[in-house]
Amino acid sequence: MTLSIQQGWAAGVLSCCGIAVGTLCHISAAAFGLSLLLLSSELIFNLIQYAGAFFLCFLGLKTMLSPPGIATGKQSASMKEPVAVFRDAFVINLLNPKTTLFFTAFLPQFISPQQGNVTTQVFILGGLVILLGAASDLTYVFIAVTVGERLQAAAGFRQSRRYFIGAVYIGIGLTTVLSGVFSR
Template identity: 30%
Template structure:
């Protein structure tokens, strides 16, 4: 029981975590753009994948592997390149498979929820900036005198849960807007390309970031 988070400790952490998750960033921007372009199911599925990708960062932080990655410039650069290229690839695929002008969303096959969930999971898991964020953020809420590894795991689980709820909400509301826009074929076609372009730009930004 000594390793469990206290209520004040968890409350302070959740306030900070929610504010950070709501702040404009790559994850919620991708969920928003995908929800608008492809509907609620797509936005929610991708958002839940992004949220559960935080579990891998929690495990890395608890095991201390994040510190090793942060200390190795080569490992960080390789992971940054891999993450950026993956986002660029997702964006290029979205642009290539965008619906033709004049075609509605219902006339085209879309990625299933499981596939979008997997894409969100990988997109978050290979982002080295999130790895370093967890390494820097979680330990700030670890109380001295109790098992730090167990506390980090609990904090990571709490972060993942609140991120899942927020990203699902973003996907849901973005989908409502998207459904209205997709009834206008010309706008729907541009939304597909815009979503793909956002993924490409985020990938290039990650690759170029110092």
């Protein structure tokens, strides 16, 4: 959403694609049993969770410290390149162990070994989750772009958007850390 507000449709859609590919990695891990290894070690689970939170805070600080954007609407130095947009969304999703937990706990409820290859079933159900998630994420992109266009019209927001966007990243990162600390 933050990238959609800041950079528009293209960044939002690329971010959705990065999230989808990250989700595909989680589905693959669940299909081949790798998720169970991750979930069997509280240390590894926590390390991945904190790495994801650190990455979000890093992105937030990087955004806040970037040079101010150009108010003309042209791409500024603080705008991310398309590859970086995709990569960052992919890494954030990949470093979310709760996604692994979701697929390991959720999908097996709908798998029936009597119905055929279990791995194939995991990929089919996982593909449906990706499609539903993409539809949901693209709805958020639409809302964020609409809100972003209105915010961009306000001179005050143009001057402070990098702080707003950075604070959102940091807030999500800190929430991730705190949810891990308080969930024990």
